Amino acid sequence: MKNLKIDETKYTPEMTFDPETLVIAIKGKSYPENTEEFYKPAFEWLEKNLSDLGKKGLTVNLELIYFNSSSSKALMNFFDMLEESVDNGDNITVNWMYEEDNESILEYGEEFLEDIETLPFNLVPLKSRE
Amino acid sequence: MKDKIFVIKKNLNEKGVFLYFSGPISQDFLVEIGHTLRQKMELEKVSRSIIVKVFSVFIEHSQNIINFSAEQCNSDIEGSPTAGIGVIVVGFDGDNYFVSCGNTIHNSDVDIFNDILSRIKDMGKEKLKEYYKEELKKEVSKKSDGPGLSLIEVARKSGRPIEYKLTRIDEKHTFLTVKTVV
Numbered sequence: 001m002k003n004l005k006i007d008e009t010k011y012t013p014e015m016t017f018d019p020e021t022l023v024i025a026i027k028g029k030s031y032p033e034n035t036e037e038f039y040k041p042a043f044e045w046l047e048k049n050l051s052d053l054g055k056k057g058l059t060v061n062l063e064l065i066y067f068n069s070s071s072s073k074a075l076m077n078f079f080d081m082l083e084e085s086v087d088n089g090d091n092i093t094v095n096w097m098y099e100e101d102n103e104s105i106l107e108y109g110e111e112f113l114e115d116i117e118t119l120p121f122n123l124v125p126l127k128s129r130e
Numbered sequence: 131m132k133d134k135i136f137v138i139k140k141n142l143n144e145k146g147v148f149l150y151f152s153g154p155i156s157q158d159f160l161v162e163i164g165h166t167l168r169q170k171m172e173l174e175k176v177s178r179s180i181i182v183k184v185f186s187v188f189i190e191h192s193q194n195i196i197n198f199s200a201e202q203c204n205s206d207i208e209g210s211p212t213a214g215i216g217v218i219v220v221g222f223d224g225d226n227y228f229v230s231c232g233n234t235i236h237n238s239d240v241d242i243f244n245d246i247l248s249r250i251k252d253m254g255k256e257k258l259k260e261y262y263k264e265e266l267k268k269e270v271s272k273k274s275d276g277p278g279l280s281l282i283e284v285a286r287k288s289g290r291p292i293e294y295k296l297t298r299i300d301e302k303h304t305f306l307t308v309k310t311v312v
Binding site for chain 1: 179186193267275279
């Protein structure tokens with residue numbers, strides 16, 4: 001299984017999907033012009049590899065500082081996919097990380113959590129940069 | 131000769147406007163101007179949550195102009211950047227920051243915008259949240275990108291009901307203006 005690494009740009013996050021460490025990390029800002037196109041490689045990778053990784057125990061670390069409304073659709077799709085895996089008996093944990101003074105990100109985390117039923121989803125505060 | 135640009139600048143400054151743009155808006159444009167906007171507010175020691183809100187409204191409005199402006203400026207070459215023509219304004223009225231945008235839309239899209247904007251105009255925080263979730267699920271399932279989610283997002287970042295105006299230009303076009311006070 002190959003890992004997937006996409007570098008950060010000014011408006012898209014760094015994405016590291018590592019089958020060795022069993023960690024998926026997404027970090028940065030997300031407001032691409034075409035969200036679907038940007039996240040396509042990530043979803044294709046997941047479709048291929050998620051069930052294998054889920055069986056071994058996968059951790060998903062999300063550390064977003066800003067995302068636009070169309071990126072929230074991609075996140076919703078992502079969580080639906082993870083939850084389906086969990087419902088099939090896989091072991092996946094999501095850590096939604098937010099800087100303490102970034103209320104918006106905390107609120108979005110809480111809202112996703114409200115709609116999630118079986119996927120383990122933790123809200124993790126981080127010390128602010130300033 | 132009267133210096134027209136000076137007069138325009140003076141008028142805008144009197145209304146608290148510190149950023150005004152009218153013309154083609156592209157992804158590159160909004161990334162760079164958005165960055166400058168953040169920097170300016172950080173230098174002025176504006177709170178993080180206000181900066182995030184103003185930035186978010188600025189990005190949603192700008193991307194809506196790219197996606198829904200009836201006046202487009204793009205080439206036929208696949209993958210080349212697209213730009214929508216519109217107006218974007220950011221200012222501070224002494225108490226609050228505001229972001230306004232304006233662009234031409236097709237008359238066939240007027241109902242879509244009017245329906246969403248008239249609904250969100252009178253919604254409180256909780257109602258907007260429910261509507262956002264509802265629209266998010268709808269858009270995820272149908273895989274289409276309407277302006278709905280984006281406009282609800284803008285309204286959620288607004289401290290006051292959003293104001294909007296639809297001004298008919300001719301039998302094909304209408305001008306849409308949305309004002310958000312953060």
